[in-house]
Every structure is written in C-alpha cells, then in structure tokens.
Amino acid sequence: MAVATKRKPRTKTDQGPPPEAEVSAEKMLEFYRSMLLIRRFEEKAGQMYGMGLIGGFCHLYIGEEAVVTGAMAAIEPGDTIVTAYRDHGHMLSTGMDPKGVMAELTGRRTGYSKGKGGSMHMFSRERNFFGGHGIVGAQVPIGTGIAFAHRYRDNGRVSLTFLGDGAMNQGQVYESLNMAALWKLPVVYIIENNRYGMGTSVSRSSASPNLFGRGAPFGIPGYQLDGMNVLAVMAAVEDAVEHARSGKGPFILEMLTYRYRGHSMSDPAKYRSKDEVSRMRQEHDPIDQLRKRIIDGNVADEARLKTIDNEVKAVITEAADFAQQSPEPDPAELWTEIYGEVGEARV
Secondary structure (H helix, E strand, O other), X not given: OOOOOOOOOOOOOOOOOOOOOOOOHHHHHHHHXXXXXXXXXXXXXXXXXXXXXXXXXXXXXXXXXXXXXXXXXXXXXXXXXXXOOOOHHHXXXXXXXXXXXXXXXXXXXXXXXXOOOOOOOOOEOOOOEOOOOOOOOOHHHHHHHHHHHHHHHOOOOOEEEEEEOHHHHOHHHXXXXXXXXXXXXXXXXXXXXXXXXXXXXXXXXXXXXXXXXHHHHHOOOEEEEEOOOHHHHHXXXXXXXXXXXXXXXXXXXXXXXXXXOOOOOOOOOOOOOHHHHHHHHHHHOHHHHHHHHHHHOOOOOHHHHHHHHHHHHHHHHHHHHHHHHOOOOOHHHHHOOOOOOOOOOOO
C-alpha cells in the first residue's frame, strides 16, 4: 500500500532518482521486519534444500530484499506484480502466507500451486501476484500484457514487472518495450541488477553498463539507483508508478543490488571472490543499513529489534513445520488444472 512521503518536487529536466523517501518510525520498522522475514525465509529454504526437503530449482533472494520491499510500499491495492524465478521475496512482500509458500517449495498440496509449481511457479490471484516464471525474460511480455489489460479496462492500475540483468539481453524484452511505449501502457519495468547473469558478470555480457538506457530508443525514461537502500527504492518506484498511472507510458528502474548466494542452489559461485561478497555484506547490506538508521535515529533500541527478530524466526519455524507436516498431492492432481475455460482468466 502506498505511503505518503516528503520529497522535493520533480522537474521535467530532472532525469535522476528522487530524494529517498521520508517515512514514519512505524513504517521503518515495518520495512525492517519485511526484509528480515525474506532473509530468514530464504536462509531456511536453503537449509531445507540441503536436507533434501526441497527439490528441483531454488533461487534465493538473500541480499536483494530492499528492492521488492521498497517497491511494494509504493504501489496501491489492485496494482499487479509479475517476476522471474528468484521470486520468494516477491511472494512474501505481496502478503502471501509464508506457510503456503514454504509448502509449495516442499511440493505439498497446501502450497499456493498445490505442490505442482515448486519454487519458480507460484501465483496468488488474491494478492495480484502473477508468478514466478522459469524462462529468462518470459515474464516481461506477460507483465506488458497485464498492463495492456489495465489500459483496456481503464482501471487506473499499474503493472510492476521485475526482471534481472540477464533478461535484458533477451529479444522478447525489446518487443515488449516497443509495444509498451507505442501504446503508452501503465507498466514499470524494474531491473534487479545483481551484477551477475547466472555466472557471467554484467561487464562481460552487456556493452553498456546502464541497462535502463536500453529503453531510450523507444522513448522510455528511466534511471539507475541504489537497490540496497529501501528508502531510495520506495521513492523511485513511487516516481515511476506516478508516471505510468498518469497515462505517460512505461518507465524503467535499474536497481543496483547484489545476491550473496549462487545463482541457484547448484551454483558454487566460483566466478567471484569471497572478498567481493564479504565487502558487499559489510558495506552495503540492506538490512544492516536500515538497522543502523533505526538505532542512530532512536527509532528503536536493540531490544526492540531483537524482539522483531525472534518474532520473524517464530514465523519461519512455523512455516517450515507446516510444510513438512502437510500431505503430498494426490497423484490425480497431475491431470487437474491443465486447461482453462475460455473467458475464465481475469486480470
């Protein structure tokens, strides 16, 4: 849900990020809790994967928590979200129940896709979350299509479409950008630039380091910002959403962020040094940065933050226990929900 912020007025010639959002003490603690929930959930998911309780692919979001947390604070009820396969954080940020998400990861019938989707393919119509998509860049035309539905229905909604730096080299992304610009669709493309597309650094795969600039040939405005700062993210997404919702068309935000773990659970991440990862953790960790602001600004003391940490750990423990105790899908479920009736889908 959108939160009122205090920012300097934008000017037509100002193409850079707006000043970071100024939020209440309550909202700052809410951000802290939300990011910590994602971090602890992902740590637990990694642990359960190692124990053989989660199978298939599993892409963790550890280190990138500020992007989706800040973005979700800048939208309104009814706005839609779609993303790629590194999606657990997005699910939790939309308000999806950690128990249902963890149950899906473990392939149980109480999961959001009844145990048939796994890590990469969960949906929640109730939360306007349209997946989780395993093919690189495939969610971009989907998010663009959802934006077309918003414009067609004239419902005032915006489509947030998340993608990675690797997806920016996919052809379908540019077809989508062209259509979005041509029809002035209400879509905000959020590039989660975590510096590596699988095991290849952006510097080795992209001729230009400014990925947001890929929208320039289509006249799509955008800019790059610190995706490890949740307040900067919130202000930028508010700015972009306002642009899209007012009928001006698409906007591109490039969030400079970082993942601490490998691309997936099978990736040892030997393509980067331990010093690089350690430096990012020590100097740019999004949760530590916010924690320091909270303490230095007398928003809360260590005891309050410790209480929040314990509460989050309890939620994650409950989710893990729920998932392991839930039944597996009936084999007959293999044949259900394969096809839908024409006219059934609604955005």
